[in-house]
Amino acid sequence: MKSINNLTSHKVFGLILLLFLATRITSNAGAYELAGYSWPTASTTFYVDIPGGDGLWNDAFESAMYQWSVNTRFEYYIVRDTYSNPCREDDERNGVGFAASDCGDAWGQNTLAVTHIWYVGDTITETDIVFNANQHWDVYSGPWSYSSNDFTRIAIHELGHALGLNHENSGIDSIMASYAGDIYLPQEDDIAGVAAIYETPDTYYRDWDGDGYGDTYSPYTTANRPSGYVINDWDCNDNDDTIHPGAAETRQDGIDQDCDGADVTNSK
Structure with missing residues (x-):
């Protein structure tokens, strides 16, 4: 283990599925919540080779990365066809995949995915995204279907954590709400949050x-x-x-x- 690991802190963000739709309220932009740490530059790279789905999950994850890159100054880069185990702690590679447990811990009730963030001081050094393999997954846009979880919008949410956004639960339209719902793309408030960190x-x-x-x-x-x-x-x-x-x-x-x-x- 490298010496820097002794200084590295670890944070976990989870996204849950609620069995009801949250009521939206009108709110001013600027309600975004920041995690308090960020990458040293407005970019990072994910190693993406998610098993299963005949390439569907890889394409959907890359599409999720694109939504942040095209709407903000933060750039997500991809190394395709190279798997980095998201449960391998602090290996300085951003990985993504499905797992039957949250890297050995039991999944929380209705938890869909988690983002593990490693950081030193206020600087992120690695992020790993783990999707709950016990849930039923699909890829679609539009209203949320309780018969299957949309992989892409959950990936967008988790990638928001990976760049430094926290949960936003004021009721404003946001992909960063801690519950899954009808919003499937970054919203104005999410984009403003990234601007507050990097732009x-x-x-x-x-x-x-x-x-x-x-x-x-x-x-x-x-x-x-x-x-x-x-x-x-x-x-x-x-x-x-x-x-x-x-x-x-x-x-x-x-x-x-x-x-x-x-x-x-x-x-x-």
Whole structure:
């Protein structure tokens, strides 16, 4: 065992299934709860090769990682086809898998999954996610089905713990509630929580026509990307989704489709 292990602290977060739907209440953003420790940079890597499911669980877990990466500045990276036992303590690899027990401890009543976090001071050194193999699992979106547990949204929740978010039980819409329910993607409050941990303000640009390229005259500086905004300002006509730097140029039509400053007029 490496000497640093003598200084390493261990925290466990669990997610439970309640047999009723929680009542939602209106609340202001900022209700997020932080764990109090974080990665030294806004990224980490998971080793993903979950047995069973014919690749379904691996794909769903990668999709869950993507939801945090695309909506926040935190980046989850993946090493595919390499299994790291999530019950192997403090091996400095982030692992994920199913287990019949919580790494030797009995599962709590209705517990679906747990995240084990190892940290030194306020710096995370490793996280491991364990799914309850005694539960029935599937992959779906939309309303929660009590006949099967949606693997993806539970993975999103656990990955929220892995980057430093705590449970949020004020009633605001949040993937980080300690109960499973109809919410299946990170919400505004969850994204704001990640911003509070890792993000610095950045400038985004309104993408009026939804083509993935922003309007240089519509900037907005904020800690997390607002809906309808992109990080680039490369569009030359943000009122037409057929005109942008990635568009194919139509020759001799008098229109600069690809925003290079000129229409193609020759036949080559």
